[in-house]
Amino acid sequence: MKYLVTVIAVIASVFLIQGCSSSPSGSGKSTNPPTLDAVIDHSPSLPETNVEVNLDAGNSKDEQNIGYDIQWSLTNKPTNSSVTLSNTTQPKIKFIPDVAGDYEVKLEIENSSKGIIDDATTTISVISSESTIELEGDINTDSTLTDIFSEPSIPDYLVVGDVDVNAKLTVDPGVVIHFKENLGLKVASDGILSAVGTDSNRIIFTGESQSVNGFWKGINIYSNTVENAIKYAEISYGGSKSAGTYFEAANITIDQAKVQLANTKISNSGMFGIQTRRSGSEFPMENMEFSSNDDEHAYVHISQLGYFDSGSSFDGGYVEGFGGSTKADLDISVLNGAKYSILDNVGFDHLVTIDAGTQIEFVADAGFKVGNNGTIKAIGAANNKIIFTGTAKTPGAWRGIFIGSPSVDNILKHVEISYGGSINMATYFNKANMVIDRAKVELDNVEITGSAGYGIQTRRNGSTFTLTNSLFDNNQNSDMRIHPTQVDFIDNLTNFNDGDVEVYGGDTEATGSETWSNLNNGTFYFSSSVSIEKEVSIEAGTLFEMGTDVKLLVSSGTDPGVIKAIGTSSNPIIFTGRSKVKGAWRGVLIASGSVDNEMDHVKIEYGGSSDLATYMPAGNLGVYNDAYLTISNTEIQNSANYGFMVRETRGATVAGTNITYLDNSNSDFYDY
Structure with missing residues (x-):
């Protein structure tokens, strides 16, 4: 519709035509072509959620009074906002923002008969009318933390004192929790933590300061229920100090506890990303992301290496496994961007399957023993080998592999074993990359190099192994030391260099x-x-x-x-x-x-x-x-x-x- 400015312009035009014989220029027309200039005013200047915002086009410029039509539109708004504009052809309209964030408004003014148009756009920043909630103390009744602010830079909750969870705590998608320095969240033995976000609306646990690795304490889980879950979340800048005796600092510590972890980023810890103290914890993981942790990404019991999946990603570094032995069958997946580091001499007393491409490094005197009840299946590929080696790439950097299992399923195929032989493997054994003691194992396309002693050693008869298409090099003693009953186990294709x-x-x-x-x-x-x-x-x-x-x-x-x-x-x-x-x-x-x-x-x-x-x-x-x-x-x-x-x-x-x-x-x- 045309407004009063248009009517006045028409009357003035008629008066000029009837009352004047000529214009000063002699042509009866203005010397400047008509123009329009769209201008948006809004109030209040610092709007809040759930409070009206006024939009006004009245200060738009039409210097030659040609008149114009108006069209308002909302070209951008915060995620999760359901706001729409109404009466969009009026010079003054209103809307009520429902979530905090930026709202982009566009104004178009047009005189279609003269083909003249102009537009303007403004961004209106809306803050929440809500305030961040402070948390501290014990949670003793079932509770839910809801998403207050849609803007992830604004914390929904600020932890101002250590929080102990002794009931079920549910954290809704999109919730952002900041922690003050050296504070943390403890899920006690009778507590439950269910923090399950979505791919587009993640839950965030982070420090109030996000420029210092290890700013807050981290999440400590002592609860042994399968209901514990952290999914589609981010945990960052934790690990300021130890979670307790025998623990180091970490973003997450898990002690004799259970928790499901999926699609979660663990980063910027002051020490470890994840730490356990002993066996007995269960934390199956899927599609995790580890990055920028000051120490290693994880420090876990050897029996827990199977919880790391090939779909998770790492920015280099290690998953460290410390001493003890397996507690059940174990599948060790290849790590995407990281290696395993073994810190002790550990035992494989169950079926252990190691996936192609897996790299395992051992610190000084560390190694592993496949015990009487254990089985190892390490099957790589020609272009994707499994590697067992020392952290240091020198002969004797680690202990080596001891196979004492009679299982007919033991197999190492397309595997590299290097730099072992730091100390004698056992009584009556010498230094070696691999020891076979009254055991059975198939060795196919295996490379055994750089031992500080033997490549492979047996101590007596009773072991059965096959050696095909393999390679030995730079072992300081003989490549193999075997019993006469085992001479025929070696093929003529293995290269002894x-x-x-x-x-x-x-x-x-x-x-x-x-x-x-x-x-x-x-x-x-x-x-x-x-x-x-x-x-x-x-x-x-x-x-x-x-x-x-x-x-x-x-x-x-x-x-x-x-x-x-x-x-x-x-x-x-x-x-x-x-x-x-x-x-x-x-x-x-x-x-x-x-x-x-x-x-x-x-x-x-x-x-x-x-x-x-x-x-x-x-x-x-x-x-x-x-x-x-x-x-x-x-x-x-x-x-x-x-x-x-x-x-x-x-x-x-x-x-x-x-x-x-x-x-x-x-x-x-x-x-x-």
């Missing part, structure tokens, strides 16, 4: 057959004498180095041992001393009467340290009593005594062709 597999004394198993592989870039080192009690086939190219006075015996008996050492001209099997001097080791004694004993394209050297048996003198190779051997294309050299000895008078039989001798100190061949 010029290292060796130490075989300590004892017998092979007594029945069946097995193959000793040609180690890939590796050597078998026999540190003690070994007896072959079953059929053993040795692959072409296999290299054996023997320690001082060590003997390899192919035993006799009703079910005698058998050796089948079949090399090739380009890839002979070699038995030699660890030191390359005459008499470096004792030699090979064939005491088995099996007609299957055979050596072809074999080299035997540097033996003869002492007699091979009663009535069998020192030498590189002896065939004893009723024994049998087919031998061909073999070199026997550098013995400290005889080269080759055969006790024919006691029934020893040899079928030999193309045997060559070199530089044996006594006779090359002794037949007696």
